[in-house]
Amino acid sequence: MENKKTGSGSTALYNIEPIGIGTKSVESFTSYLMRTAYEHNITLGNLFNKLIIPQLKKGYLTRSSLYGGNRLYEGAKTINGFLENSYDLVKVMETLTGRNDLVNLTLFNLKEFIPVRNLLKESLSWCPKCISKWKRTREVLHYPLIWHIQPVTVCIEHKCLLESECSACNKKVDILRRESITGFCSNCFAPLDNSQLSEISDVELELQKFFLKNIEDLMTLNKLEILNGNYTCGLADSLSSIKENSFSGNLTRFSKFLNVPKTTLRYWINGVNKPPLESLLTICFKLNIKILDLLFEYDSLGVRIFQINDSLATNTKKIIRKPMDYSIVESKLVEILTNEVPISMSKSAEIVGHDRRVLYRNFNEYCKQISQRYSDFIKEKSSQRIDLLKTEINIAFNTLLTDGVYPSRRKMEQVINKSGLLKERVLQDYWKTLLTKNGFEE
Structure with a gap:
């Protein structure tokens, strides 16, 4: 493009x-x-x-x-x-x-x-x-x-x-x-683009697909209709309609279903303040409705979501924290320390199956070793990358000189095919050194 x-x-x-x-x-x-x-x-x-x-x-x-x-x-x-x-x-x-x-x-x-x-x-x-x-x-x-x-x-x-x-x-x-x-x-x-990629679960992927689709709907709203006032936010009325039609007017049941404090929900329904975007998206995901409908089509909303399963609406199952088996966790951390390719503590926490803060609290020395090992690994990779790029810069520099072309920053980046490369301080300094050695004033 x-x-x-x-x-x-x-x-x-x-x-x-x-x-x-x-x-x-x-x-x-x-x-x-x-x-x-x-x-x-x-x-x-x-x-x-x-x-x-x-x-x-x-x-x-x-x-x-x-x-x-x-x-x-x-x-x-x-x-x-x-x-x-x-x-x-x-x-x-x-x-x-x-x-x-x-x-x-x-x-x-x-x-x-x-x-x-x-x-x-x-x-x-x-x-x-x-x-x-x-x-x-x-x-x-x-x-x-x-x-x-x-x-x-x-x-x-x-x-x-x-x-x-x-x-x-x-x-x-x-x-x-x-x-x-x-x-x-x-x-x-x-x-x-050299960052380590993190995979996601199928559940999180589905939630994010829903979030993104609804955010995209918001971002591509007809701008002219917004300016003409054709979209009138009816969020408070929508929430009130949902409470009456799907939760029999019971604010407590509605707040438990959404997993938000009752006082917060009451403020939303009364129009005292508006839910943040993530809260709006979560409400829509749980009710299986579009965010545009929640925001703008409150007149018919209650009828269309009236069939919410009552058992779902009253489902307040608590999250049970997984107990820690210290010997198993320790063996996993030791195994991570012996891996040929070091990994970060964030990735280690995913593998072990416990929060990183919990691991640091209970296995501080192991965690510090894993973190330091990964940091050293990244520094070594960075050093190798710099050496490789310096070689490319040297080749490009000599190629341009041979062709009788001044090795400016733009020309160098074009030959190497990496825009912005010489903005990186260490590489910029190396390029300037080459200019000085060859009698150019940068």
Whole structure:
């Protein structure tokens, strides 16, 4: 997929086309900001400081750009939402690029229906297989908006959990940083398609399929009808109708069925506040209804769900914690320590069948050894990767010199076929060393 750029003297930035507008895979606005910076061969920090922040005319951001500070970046998760900072940024970017559709890269159209609480993730999550596929097929690397939504934890296409920590440095990846590049860790600049994949259970996969289908329905609502007021949220009436028709007006039974406190449910029914998105999705999953019906079609909702099985509605079976057999757990941990390929403590906890915190509490030394072994393994893999890439850089450098072409960053990345490669600090320093050795001034 090629970026469309239009040369225009009236705009400060290229008119770069967003990815997937109007589809379930629409690109996030933070991803678009990163791509815009990269296409102009500047850092995201410079894009903000030189062009965006002066247009925003907000004193605290101006001071931050002049004297340093991370306030904008620390609050970056809300940029993909519908708060004032998101809307202001969208309008500035539309002015700078000459586009009029960037609001579709946020959740702005859901402002009246979904509360902001627990809506967006604090840090980045991604599917390594998606990023790997886009690299292989030479598509533009980007982060879909749906990856930022908190209840979404799975890539349905590849049936794997979305990753949330870089496999090279074991750190979470911030939504935005001054030198962020799509497809690379913002801490160590390692590629994110090298992450260790985590499998999911069939039960979790089915739940996530339901969640994603309903979130996609929300994200692709007819925007014009929303603006014209044709969608009127009737959530409180829907919940009240369900309580009356399916639980005989019994709030206690309804709250037990949903597994939410009775007071919380009463507030929802009375319209005092709105359930977070994950709670709405869970309600829909348990009642086997669509989220659009729960939000907007409350008049007929009660009739259609009236047949809820009474035994299901009163089912309050408690979760029984699995007792720990200390000798078996210890033997499993010892076995993990002797594995040829080290694994993380998170994966170890899955294999053992007990929570990681419980294992650390009861088998602290084993856990620390497993964690340290895995950390050393990752560092060694990272070191091997760097050595391999340095070899590729050296070959590309000499190839360009032989062809009489200046080995610029862009040319080097084109030859190696890895965009953003020389943004990684250690590799950038190696490239600069080669330039100096060959008499070039970078």
